[in-house]
Amino acid sequence: MKTTIIGLGLIGGSLAKDLRKSHFATEIIGVESNPEHASQAVELGLVDRIEPLEEAVKNTDLVIIAIPVDKEIEILPLILDNIGSGTTVADMSSTKREIIQSVKDHKRRRNFVPAHPMSGTENSGPTAALEELFRDKITIICDHSESGPQHLALIEKMFQSLGMDIAYMSADEQDHSTAYVSHLPHAAAFALANAVQDKADRSIIFDLASGGFRSTVRLAKSSSTMWHPIFQQNRKYVVESLDVYIRHLQEFRDCLYNNEDDKLRDLILNANKIRSILEGENPHLIKNEEKLVKLYTK
Amino acid sequence: MKTTIIGLGLIGGSLAKDLRKSHFATEIIGVESNPEHASQAVELGLVDRIEPLEEAVKNTDLVIIAIPVDKEIEILPLILDNIGSGTTVADMSSTKREIIQSVKDHKRRRNFVPAHPMSGTENSGPTAALEELFRDKITIICDHSESGPQHLALIEKMFQSLGMDIAYMSADEQDHSTAYVSHLPHAAAFALANAVQDKADRSIIFDLASGGFRSTVRLAKSSSTMWHPIFQQNRKYVVESLDVYIRHLQEFRDCLYNNEDDKLRDLILNANKIRSILEGENPHLIKNEEKLVKLYTK
Numbered sequence: 001m002k003t004t005i006i007g008l009g010l011i012g013g014s015l016a017k018d019l020r021k022s023h024f025a026t027e028i029i030g031v032e033s034n035p036e037h038a039s040q041a042v043e044l045g046l047v048d049r050i051e052p053l054e055e056a057v058k059n060t061d062l063v064i065i066a067i068p069v070d071k072e073i074e075i076l077p078l079i080l081d082n083i084g085s086g087t088t089v090a091d092m093s094s095t096k097r098e099i100i101q102s103v104k105d106h107k108r109r110r111n112f113v114p115a116h117p118m119s120g121t122e123n124s125g126p127t128a129a130l131e132e133l134f135r136d137k138i139t140i141i142c143d144h145s146e147s148g149p150q151h152l153a154l155i156e157k158m159f160q161s162l163g164m165d166i167a168y169m170s171a172d173e174q175d176h177s178t179a180y181v182s183h184l185p186h187a188a189a190f191a192l193a194n195a196v197q198d199k200a201d202r203s204i205i206f207d208l209a210s211g212g213f214r215s216t217v218r219l220a221k222s223s224s225t226m227w228h229p230i231f232q233q234n235r236k237y238v239v240e241s242l243d244v245y246i247r248h249l250q251e252f253r254d255c256l257y258n259n260e261d262d263k264l265r266d267l268i269l270n271a272n273k274i275r276s277i278l279e280g281e282n283p284h285l286i287k288n289e290e291k292l293v294k295l296y297t298k
Numbered sequence: 299m300k301t302t303i304i305g306l307g308l309i310g311g312s313l314a315k316d317l318r319k320s321h322f323a324t325e326i327i328g329v330e331s332n333p334e335h336a337s338q339a340v341e342l343g344l345v346d347r348i349e350p351l352e353e354a355v356k357n358t359d360l361v362i363i364a365i366p367v368d369k370e371i372e373i374l375p376l377i378l379d380n381i382g383s384g385t386t387v388a389d390m391s392s393t394k395r396e397i398i399q400s401v402k403d404h405k406r407r408r409n410f411v412p413a414h415p416m417s418g419t420e421n422s423g424p425t426a427a428l429e430e431l432f433r434d435k436i437t438i439i440c441d442h443s444e445s446g447p448q449h450l451a452l453i454e455k456m457f458q459s460l461g462m463d464i465a466y467m468s469a470d471e472q473d474h475s476t477a478y479v480s481h482l483p484h485a486a487a488f489a490l491a492n493a494v495q496d497k498a499d500r501s502i503i504f505d506l507a508s509g510g511f512r513s514t515v516r517l518a519k520s521s522s523t524m525w526h527p528i529f530q531q532n533r534k535y536v537v538e539s540l541d542v543y544i545r546h547l548q549e550f551r552d553c554l555y556n557n558e559d560d561k562l563r564d565l566i567l568n569a570n571k572i573r574s575i576l577e578g579e580n581p582h583l584i585k586n587e588e589k590l591v592k593l594y595t596k
Contacts, residue, residue, distance in 0.1 A: 118508040138505050167505045180498045181506045185514035188490055190569035191546040192483065197568070199542055200478045202575050207436055207465050208479045209576055210416040215513045216483035221573040224566040231554055231562065242551040244497055246544060248489040253540040256529055264529065268522040270495070271488035275420075275519040277500050278507055 004060040006031040006053065006079075008041040009226075010120060011092050012066035013129025015162075016046040021131070024161045029056045033071075040126040057082045062154065065091040070229035073102050080108040088151040090115050090158075094178060095233040096142045096171040110148040113155040116140040116174060117164060118182070122221040135163035140178075142171040179237035184245055186219045186227055187238065193220035302358045304329040304351065304377075306339040307524075308418060309390050310364035311427025313460075314344040319429070322459045327354045331369075338424040355380045360452065363389040368527035371400050378406040386449040388413050388456075392476060393531040394440045394469040408446040411453040414438040414472060415462060416480070420519040433461035438476075440469040477535035482543055484517045484525055485536060491518035 003025035005012045012030075019025035030047030032038040038050045057063050057079050065072055065079070072093055079089060080103055090113040093099065100114050117139040121128065139159045144152055159166055169177070196205060196217070231238050255264040301323035303310045310328075317323035328345030330336040336348045355361050355377050363370055363377070370391055377387060378401055388411040391397065398412050415437040419426065437457045442450055457464055467475070494503060494515070529536050553562040 118506055120508065120510065122510075137508065140506070177498055177502050177506055180494050181503060181511045182508060184493070185490065185511050187550055188486060188547070189514060190566055191550050192486055192543060193569035193572040194550075194565060195482070195539070195543040195546040196478050197571065197575070198546065199539070200475055204475050205479060205572075205575050208416055208438070208475055210418065210435065210480060212418065212420075212517050213479045213483050214576060215516050216487060217572050217576075218513050219510050220569040222570075224563055224570065228559070228563050228566055232557075232559065235554055235557075239551060239555050241493070241497070242547060242554070245490060245493040246547050246551065248493040248496065249486070249540060249544050249547070252485055252489050252492075253537060253544065256533055256540070257537050259530075259533075261526070261530065265522055265526050267492060268488055268526055271491035271518040272520075272522065273495065274491040274503075274515050277495070277503050278512060278515075 001025055001061045002027045002029070002059075003062045003064065004029045004031065004051075004056045005047065005064045005066060006056070006075075007065065007067035007071075008032045008037055008046055008126045008129075009066065009124050010128040010130075010133075011117070012064065013041060013044070013046050013126045014131070014133040015064060015066065015092070016041075017129055017131045018134065018162050019158070022161045024158060025062075029060060031056045037126050044126055044129070046126055046129060053078070054082050057087070059084065060087060062158075063087060063089040065089065065093070067093075068226050068229050069093045069095050069099065069233050073099055073233075076103055076112075077106060080106045080112065083108060083111060085111075087111060088113065088154045090155045092117055094182060094230045096140075096174050098233045100143060100146075100171045109146065111151055113144070113147045113151050114142040114171065115155060115159070116142070116178065117159070117162075122218055124223045124226065132163070134159075137164055138167050139164045140167050140169060140174050142169060142174050144168050175234050176237050179234055179241045183230060183234055183238045184241040186222060187231070187242055188245060189217050189219035189222075190227075193217045299323055299359045300325045300327070300357075301360045301362065302327045302329065302349075302354045303345065303362045303364060304354070304373075305363065305365035305369075306330045306335055306344055306424045306427075307364065307422050308426040308428075308431075309415070310362065311339065311342070311344050311424045312429070312431040313362060313364065313390070314339075315427055315429045316432065316460050317456070320459045322456060323360075327358060329354045335424050342424055342427070344424055344427060351376070352380050355385070357382065358385060360456075361385060361387040363387070363391070365391075366524050366527050367391045367393050367397065367531050371397055371531075374401055374410075375404060378404045378410065381406060381409060383409075385409060386411065386452045388453045390415055392480060392528045394438075394472045396531045398441060398444075398469050407444065409449055411442070411445045411449050412440040412469065413453060413457070414440070414476065415457070415460075420516055422521045422524065430461070432457075435462055436465050437462045438465050438467060438472050440467060440472050442466050473532050474535050477532055477539045481528060481532055481536045482539040484520060485529070485540055486543060487515050487517035487520075488525075491515045 008030050028047045030050045031053050041047050096114050119134050119137040306328050326345045328348045329351050339345050417432050417435040
């Protein structure tokens with residue numbers, strides 16, 4: 001399948017590696033505004049060639065958009081303007097409401113499958129691309145009844161080829177849930193990195209940073225180019241989640257300050273429950289095979 | 299060397315593995331108040347036998363204390379009461395001021411070397427013990443001029459045998475710095491786990507938890523038995539660090555809420571500097587070999 005990937009960073013580049021390896025993509029065209037990243041992507045063999053956007057989306061089977069959400073919202077209408085009637089378009093981005101809203105009346109809206117694979121690292125650019133980045137992770141597909149069945153089926157098959165399970169939800173549910181499990185942890189890590197730099201000198205941080213500190217601030221290394229627009233597009237829910245988080249931190253701080261030891265212990269024990277949630281079995285998970293069966297028999 | 303380890307959890311158990319492997323310890327006596335952990339430690343070969351506390355600290359060369367800080371502060375004077383004049387005692391705990399204060403006038407104070415290896419995982423108990431847990435990590439030694447030179451040298455040699463570098467600081471500096479790089483990240487993770495559980499159901503958290511979320515809340519799995527007393531003993535500095543963190547989070551939240559986009563981007567870019575701090579080279583690090591040379595020639 002001829003596949004065009006727009007944005008050859010961590011996500012686009014990793015996708016290129018896996019789709020080529022599984023032969024899901026037989027020809028990969030790249031679109032990349034950063035000339036250095038464009039050369040690297042060709043040198044690394046992520047794509048067969050680089051083309052300008054409008055040329056690259058014409059006469060292709062599949063277009064994958066993997067660029068920062070502020071750039072995506074600018075060019076998504078242009079992409080839909082230029083594709084043929086049979087071309088499927090999917091995106092990989094972390095916010096969905098505003099993006100879907102921007103093309104809701106477009107005549108090719110049903111060619112578009114809004115998606116969000118929950119996978120990444122704190123690194124960016126084509127050299128950060130990893131094989132198997134998506135395996136055993138979850139992808140969200142939003143408002144799936146608004147996509148044409150053949151386009152939805154193709155994207156489901158693509159995620160299946162990557163080894164992903166699929167969660168279906170509305171764009172609003174995705175933006176709300178993702179605020180808590182992804183955007184808030186990033187904001188928390190950015191603020192933690194700033195707080196620690198505010199109070200401890202570089203030498204002390206370097207000397208004493210243990211594995212625990214490193215894992216908690218890991219996300220604070222994440223690219224501003226990617227994250228700033230995510231926070232802007234999901235402002236409503238990220239602000240809500242920050243308010244909830246600050247309230248919980250303040251409660252923890254006040255318990256400690258006031259020697260409310262029983263309550264403090266209860267707060268820690270409640271937090272500990274995250275272990276059983278993260279390590280448990282979830283009966284509600286829709287495995288992509290079951291879902292595909294459901295889809296094909298409906 | 300005959301070595302007594304008090305507390306056979308993650309830290310005591312991991313230490314037993316490495317000290318035995320390197321032949322630093324030729325005989326290891328364990329003290330463990332939890333009967334299940336005591337049996338596990340013997341079955342796993344972490345210790346040669348279990349003895350009651352008073353018996354185990356008499357006629358031994360080295361006593362290592364690796365128990366929660368509230369328990370340590372209870373039994374440290376008793377340990378010093380019962381050791382011989384040549385026995386060295388070190389602890390491995392995360393707070394230092396109150397512990398050192400509790401034995402400042404003890405006649406065996408100079409036998410005691412207060413230490414804090416900056417290494418651990420979110421797991422606990424003898425089955426969580428890992429080989430090489432300490433390799434290439436930093437350990438703090440506090441108020442080292444208050445320990446007898448032969449006791450200090452022995453503990454430095456022990457940490458060197460574990461592959462650790464040593465940072466020397468006062469108990470107050472250690473409690474202050476550790477509040478920021480260890481206690482605050484734990485408190486932040488506990489509050490984040492509570493905030494997310496407050497707003498998202500188990501199924502959503504399980505489905506959508508990406509690597510980023512998992513790494514940010516990993517510390518929220520940590521044992522209440524260990525962490526509650528750490529927060530209590532270091533209340534002053536942990537409250538201070540939480541106040542600083544809440545202020546930075548509130549600033550981030552307000553920038554986002556008020557569309558102060560330039561400032562929000564600057565906050566993210568400042569947070570990104572943590573990468574160069576954590577991945578850089580630190581000229582101030584005192585390698586334990588250099589320090590030992592210094593010590594032996596002074």
